[in-house]
Amino acid sequence: MEIFKSKLNIDFIGKRYAAFTLSGLCILVTLVLLLWRGGPNYGVDFTGGVVIQVKMEKKHTPSEIREALAGTQLDDSIIQEFGETGAFEYLIRVTNPDLQAAGLGDKAQKALSEKLGEKVDIRQVEMVGPQVGEELRKKALYAIFYALLIMAVYISGRFEHKWLMAIIMAGCLIAATSFAAIFGAGVVWLIFIALFVTIAFCWFLTLRFAMAAIVSLMFDVLITMGAFAVTNREISLSIVAALLTIVGYSINDKIVVYDRIREVLARFRKMAFKDIINISINETLSRTILTGTTTLIVLIVLLIFGGPVIHDFAFALLVGIITGTYSSIFVASPILLLWEGKITQSGRNSRPQG
Amino acid sequence: MKRLGWRAGIAAALMVIAFVFLVPSMTQELPPWWSGVLPKDKIHLGLDLQGGVHLILEVEVKKAAESYLERVVEDLKPDLRKSKIRVLDLKRRGIEGIELTLPPDQDTKDLETLLGSTYPSFKLEPGVKDEKGRTYLLSLLDQERTQIFKMAADQALETIRNRIDQFGVTEPDIRPQTGHRILIQLPGIKDPKRAIDLIGKTARMEFKLVDEENSLEEALKGNVPAGSEILHESAVDRKTGRKTSVPFLLKKRAPLTGESITDARVQLDTQMGEPYVSLSFDSRGARVFERITGENVGKRLAIVLDDKVYSAPVIRDKISGGKAQITGAFTMDDAKDLAIVLRAGALPAPVKILEERTVGPSLGKDSIDQGLQSMLIGGIIVLILVALYYRLAGLIADVTLLLNIPFILGGLAMFGATLTLPGIAGIILTIGMSVDANVLIFERIREELRMGKPARAAMEAGFSRAVVTILDSNVTTMIAALVLLQFGTGPIRGFAVTLMIGLVSNVLTAVFMARIVFDYLYVHKRWKTISIG
Secondary structure (H helix, E strand, O other): OOOOOOOOOOOOOHHHHHHHHHHHHHHHHHHHHHHHOOOOOOOHHOOOOEEEEEEEEOOHHHHHHHHHHOOOOOOOOEEEEEEOOOHHHEEEOOOOOOOOOOHHHHHHHHHHHHOOOOOOOEEEEEOOHEEEEEEEEHHHHHHHHHHHHHHHHHHHHHHOOHHHHHHHHHHHHHHHHHHHHOOOOOHHHHHHHHHHHHHHHHHHHEEEEEEEHHHHHHHHHHHHHHHHHHOOEEEEEHHHHHHHHHHHHHHHHHHHHHHHHHHHHHHOOOOOOOHHHHHHHHHHHHHHHHHHHHHHHHHHHHHOOOOOOHHHHHHHHHHHHHHHHHHHHHHHHHHHHHHOOOOOOOOOOOOOOO | HHHHHHHHHHHHHHHHHHHHHHHHHHOOOOOOOOOOOOOOOOOOOOOHHHOEEEEEEEOOHHHHHHHHHHHHHHHHHHHHHHHHHOOOOOEEEEEOEEEEEEEEOOOHHHHHHHHHHOOOOOEEEEEOOOOOOEEEEEEEEEHHHHHHHHHHHHHHHHHHHHHHHHHHOOEEEEEOOOEEEEEEEEOOOHHHHHHHHHHHOOOOOEEHHHHOOHHHHHOOOOOOOOOOOEEEEEEEEEOOOOEEEEEEEOOOOOEEEEHHHHEEEEEOOOOOOOEEEEEEEHHHHHHHHHHHHHOOOOOOOEEOOEEEEEEEEEEEOHHHOOOOOOOOOOOOOHHHHHHHHHHOOOOOOOEEEHHHEEHHHHHHHHHHHHHHHHHEEEEEEEEHHHHHHHHHHHHHHHHEEEEEEEHHHHHHOOOOOOHHHHHHHHHHHHHHHHHHHHHHHHHHHHHHHHHOOOHHHHHHHHHHHHHHHHHHHHHHHHHHHHHHHOOOHHHHHHHHHHHHHHHHHHHHHHHHHHHHHHHHHHHOOOOOOOOOO
């Protein structure tokens, strides 16, 4: 069995401006959405607060539950249904950062079973102090930043033999960000600035592969966060793990294409760069689709059967793997061509596609 | 084919090792000959899978420094009197040190001698003159303060460890963190609230005499006499369930504290059938207790725990022998917990809960069931797909894919890693990604075949070219996993470890082991065609 019977020759690069427009639109929509909602919808891990997950015996409206909780420090909580409809599970959420959680689960159980007269199962209690939430947020941001930076070094080394230059760049950036963090610069902005500085560095040092990779990875992460904003899901600690997994998977995908570019470059030394990229994408296309499909199947199964706790995690991976596959072809590869006009002026219109 | 034999041997050895590490997790009881060098650890299940409590506590070490300074203030008073230094005012200033006001005519020579001989951990700062006299700061040396902080944190860790040991939790994980924090994980615990109460209680026990010279009514109006304080006894009426709070006017000074307690046991009152806690004092404590009870017959002695009055019995007679009992409306669990905290001792400073995550056992079980179910379904679909698409080569790939499972689980057991819910997701994801390695190799082989190469050459070229890509892509994913391990906490670290083990196992099975089979078929057996779809 084969996906493509004949040798493929789709002109992906020729559609790069359409792709850039589409990608740009996606980014714009995500940014507008995030700004409109006042930033990502952080979960209790990052904001601090208390979440109690309870399982009831029958259906209740949120206000019934809230009333039953009167006088337990939980009375101004937000009640949400959770999981499947027949499960009668609810999340009781309080953002009061001064709350001490010891025994809150117990209190909720007592109040609910007394007032509603049924067996109440406390499934999970999560309390994160505001201080810890702040720290976790910092750690998560640093994790994503360092992961990108170290990958940039590896890519520059492996594909352009620019180990030294990339290591120096990464060293300077890590030193500068930790130095600025010591002096209390806001970490969120710091990381954003650092990322843009990284891209600028890559541009001027012509670390083409690294820059294309970083930009497309940022694209993947951003779009996934956008999908979370659209569907009103929360960014929790395990979602950060999912984001990093997306980064890992997506870079995996890009490297397969890069690897092929490196090989094709050696095969056809005189061919225009954009044709080389086209050939590489086409030659790896059946692999891209096959791997993407099997991974998606696994994730869809996880999404359906994995249970409510893992649901958002699987959703993040699903979105990330779709964007990751898209960005390998339509973001990472065309970016490699950005320098072309500078290096060889004739590059763009030199030869017809073939 | 000597090399092939060698490789097959290594592969077999690796498989045996993986299974050996898996044996403890698969059997309830290990056979008796399974001892010594063979691994005994099961795969640890994370709290999200087996239920339990995860806590991060902060020891409020500043409070320890405050109480240290308060004690020094008390010690300084008689010493200053002895050295004939007149002092207008003496009090603690934050955690910086002790403020001391001398009359204008007093010089600091005697004070400096006293400090040098008895209080070497303080430095005399130059004074500030005001209308009354000169105010000096005896500042606590920085290294001294750091030492107090460290001692408090260490002692709190030790005390909490003691309490948890006596409470009886299997495999608790208690470890210090930076910033005077303590991470506590109690897997499989049934009554999280009780455990948290037990851990978080400061448990400062004091015996204080009831102030019977002054009127409680007067004090409640706001005129608390110097040297006395109001503390409350809270009691729950067993019949009505109503809570009452009874105020007591107590002498502030506690002649006897929990430090003198050597043992505390729960006992049952034979007449009432109610539990009580019996205490034993050390010899100094016994002497003090005998003296207090002897001097105050007919008065009431309050037993105070963390500024709450437990009971205030009337002293009927002098009590010698160093034994006392605490009665009260205890439940059996209350009495047991009180005995535990009294035996394990007080915390040197209060602790604050920074983070609490409790997972009920029912949720953990559901998560495991659902995780395994999706792993099964997803896995089977992928295996069928690969076999359909690549025929015989696909079947070989399926076998190597299945081998990932013992390798990953064995790796988890070997490294003592914790399997968490995101970790199960990680395994599922690795299955998806290990398909990628196979796909890369097989697509390569197909390409080589299309170019007209014979089976063996196509297979060899396909493997050697694809391996470069596979290694590159695995290294980069490994970078993400390493960063995750570095910055992650709890379940995420579990995920990172699972991912890393999964990546290694991918390369091992898809590249190394699959190659052995292909070499056997096309080099050893000299097959001429490849069934690769």
